[in-house]
Amino acid sequence: MTMGADIWVYIEHAQAAPKKVSLELLSCARSLSTALGGNVVAFVPGSKIDRVIAAVGPRGADIIYTAEHPLLDTYTTDGHAAVLADAVRAESPAIVLVGSTAQGRDLAPRVAARLGAGIVTDCTTLGWRDGKLLATRPMYTRKAIGTVRVTGGGPCIAVVLPAMYPLPDADSPRQPEVRRRPVQLDGKAIRTSVREVKSVHRETIPLIEANVIVSGGRGMKAPENFAILDDLARALGAAVGSSRPPVDSGWVPHDYEIGQTGKTVSPQVYLACGISGAPQHLAGMSGSKYIVAINKDPNAPMFQVADLGVVGDLFEIIPKLTEAVKKVKSGIGD
């Protein structure tokens, strides 16, 4: 397979809206494409995807390829791997960028294996050196940063962590041409079936998409106390997470967990409340741009990594902080 010069972004979407990380990757694709002189291509698989196309349109792609088929309505590995692999074979992009989500991590290695494409996952940065793609990625549970070079000919696939590239503004002067790729899919080739997607009820936004995360640890003392974090998160437009002890104690669901055994996040601001800062937790959040820590214990290791450390009682501070944030947001007392 020859290598073209286009950079593709696999657009993941739900409820007719593209995932934030997919749009961020259009920024990444643009920065990579300058050196190659190729197009930035948004690849949108699915069924009834007009609203997704409309949302992707002004985000800076040169071309939108669609792969539309009723069997692609719900994500399945077999269905999406088939259409992505076929399209890559036919068009030979240089790189396919995929967001590091449950879906992206399920799909990308399968397609890479099918195509013999080089694959590098959980990338934090991507760039060129001597004509080769160079990626950085956390390794050894974030105790080291690996620099990985992609070698050999043909397309490669890079799975990129969320919040590494800026969300492009929805005002690009480029008018992407929409090319509808023909899709051949046999229902029998799709071996798994999605019975149901149970959405876990959350008042706040998903952790990996959040710009601000309010997170609680053992210092929250009891499950009902997470309500004060929910209030603060609502006021800030933030997501709520936790370290491992609240999960192990059953105070919050498993999907709250940030750390080595949970999620890896890198928001603009991480507000750690009553979290001591064990290495296992730091592994999941030390990529945050700013860290604010509130803890009673002045010796908490979290203070070693926090940009702002507040020694004090979070049960007094947080409700007052929530009120103060609300005032700023409503323009009073600012």
Added chain:
Amino acid sequence: MNIVVCVKQVPDTEAPIRITPDGSGIDETGLTLVMNYYDEHATEAGLRLREQFGGTVTLVSVGPERAREALRTGLAMGADDAVLVSDPALNGADHLGIARVLAAVIKTLPHDAVICGKLSTDDNAATIGAALAEYLGLPQATAVAHLEVDAAGTGAVVHREVEGGVEVVAVPFPALLTVERSLNEPRYPSLPGIMKAKRKEIKILTLENLGLTAAEVGVAAARTALVRLSPPPARKAGRIVEGDTEQAVAAILAFLKDEAKVL
């Protein structure tokens, strides 16, 4: 039901690592090596299926000869057999190369399900499982947090943790599953289990035994290469505020507005 579980030996995540001075890897002197903990959950899942349906649990690993110890852990938990592919020609192989080697072994074993950990805690790539499923031609379900195999053992309904929800997926066997930590609580090896595991032979295979060549799966075929390892950017401790609640609130508010610019 015959189950194959893929296992990797990795540095203990509780211990610090030392990067070699040239950045080519990590210094293994005095390093504690253990079974990747997601693989403990994979082994546990295999053992539970064997308890439910009968059959065998076979562990497969690719790595240096010392990786035998990780397989020994799985045998002590109760697995029936273990195979290690160890060949210097695999130095510098990439994930797809390793997945091809695993596929070559597993094709020689009866398998109703192949179970892998969601990722390994050394390179954190989460790539082997789905690539292996492709090479074996099996359907896959990754990041499985709940597993229910039907009474006849013909397939499973699994829960996958996805952003903001849980996906309930039906997958026919034979299939490849990668598992989450929340799937189960791995058992501790029992003393008799440990004694039994010590006596078990761990079969060691080379690429030649599998009919593979270094050109196909070794460094020559690799599409990715680690250029260097570096320590993560050090975070410096910032300002510490110790005062009353009002001062604390004012400091956080000012930080969010003026430095982090999220207000």
